[in-house]
Amino acid sequence: MANDTTIQIPTVQLHDGGEIPLVGTGTLFAKGNELADLLAQTIRDGYRLLDTAAQYANEGAVGEAIRRSGVPRNEIFLTTKVAGMDQGHHLTRRGLVESLRRLNTDYVDLLLIHWPNPSRGLAVETWAEMLELQAEGLVTHVGVSNFLPHQIEELHAATGVWPVVDQIQLSPALARTELRAFLAARGIVAQGWRPLGGHEQPMGQIITGKIARRLGVDVSQVVLRWAVQQGIVVIPSSGNPTRWHANADLFGFELTAQDMIDLATLDLGEDAAWDATTHEEW
Numbered sequence: 001m002a003n004d005t006t007i008q009i010p011t012v013q014l015h016d017g018g019e020i021p022l023v024g025t026g027t028l029f030a031k032g033n034e035l036a037d038l039l040a041q042t043i044r045d046g047y048r049l050l051d052t053a054a055q056y057a058n059e060g061a062v063g064e065a066i067r068r069s070g071v072p073r074n075e076i077f078l079t080t081k082v083a084g085m086d087q088g089h090h091l092t093r094r095g096l097v098e099s100l101r102r103l104n105t106d107y108v109d110l111l112l113i114h115w116p117n118p119s120r121g122l123a124v125e126t127w128a129e130m131l132e133l134q135a136e137g138l139v140t141h142v143g144v145s146n147f148l149p150h151q152i153e154e155l156h157a158a159t160g161v162w163p164v165v166d167q168i169q170l171s172p173a174l175a176r177t178e179l180r181a182f183l184a185a186r187g188i189v190a191q192g193w194r195p196l197g198g199h200e201q202p203m204g205q206i207i208t209g210k211i212a213r214r215l216g217v218d219v220s221q222v223v224l225r226w227a228v229q230q231g232i233v234v235i236p237s238s239g240n241p242t243r244w245h246a247n248a249d250l251f252g253f254e255l256t257a258q259d260m261i262d263l264a265t266l267d268l269g270e271d272a273a274w275d276a277t278t279h280e281e282w
């Protein structure tokens with residue numbers, strides 16, 4: 001499907017032998033017909049990694065976008081997530097079957113546990129069921145989202161399997177350095193949600209502006225390049241089609257070692273991130 005205007009996005013290896021595009025698109029910016037149209041265009045433009053979740057109530061539109069795009073399903077890397085209320089034995093399976101129906105597909109490429117929700121104590125059961133679903137071919141890769149090291153270790157202790165991905169709140173303003181070192185040591189790919197930084201506003205800082213001007217790129221590209229240069233997968237979302245190309249056009253320039261040192265000064269520290277030991281989403 002590639003043509004001259006299609007964005008080319010490199011991939012990174014997953015520890016189970018698969019690979020995932022370094023840049024994808026989030027889907028939180030719209031729902032319904034609007035999302036289906038915009039996302040179909042994003043796919044035609046070259047994005048292949050799509051991030052949705054049962055909790056976003058937009059899986060139907062994501063499935064429709066894939067259909068409208070005309071791009072074959074096997075060229076798409078589709079991620080969805082187990083909702084809080086779908087955690088636990090049997091419920092995880094039921095939740096995935098419902099997601100597949102809404103997405104109009106018979107498998108997802110990556111299934112994540114959306115939040116660990118420690119007060120419910122169902123993450124290990126959920127993980128074990130996800131491994132069954134993977135063995136049955138309904139899910140190609142299994143991972144987690146918003147998990148901290150001790151929460152990942154619990155999954156591994158019970159099953160012997162590490163997630164391939166941990167999707168976490170991540171930007172130069174929330175660099176999650178220790179968490180990322182834990183993930184890297186186990187071959188788990190870090191994937192950044194809210195990679196443009198949201199309220200922490202790394203795009204509004206003097207240093208990002210200075211680097212962007214020197215390189216002749218947008219500040220958003222500096223912020224996203226900080227991630228992909230370190231092998232972090234990003235899933236920026238935009239309802240503005242003119243921004244899609246810039247958000248994936250990250251591979252024709254490089255940040256210097258000094259840029260990385262300067263950007264490290266923006267890190268607000270782990271305490272500024274949503275705390276997965278207390279924040280729960282059902």
Ligand SMILES: NC(=O)c1ccc[n+]([C@@H]2O[C@H](COP(=O)([O-])OP(=O)(O)OC[C@H]3O[C@@H](n4cnc5c(N)ncnc54)[C@H](OP(=O)(O)O)[C@@H]3O)[C@@H](O)[C@H]2O)c1
Nearest residue numbers: 026027028051145193194195196220236237238239240243
């Ligand atoms: N696992 C989780 O718990 C979790 C939590 C939150 C999000 N997510 C996932 O992560 C995805 C991304 O996170 P997010 O949507 O919260 O944050 P984000 O992608 O970092 O930021 C989105 C915001 O940035 C703006 N934007 C996008 N591209 C831009 C550019 N080039 N220049 C300037 N502004 C730009 C968008 O506005 P416009 O629309 O006006 O461009 C929007 O307001 C979500 O869509 C979702 O799939 C996962």
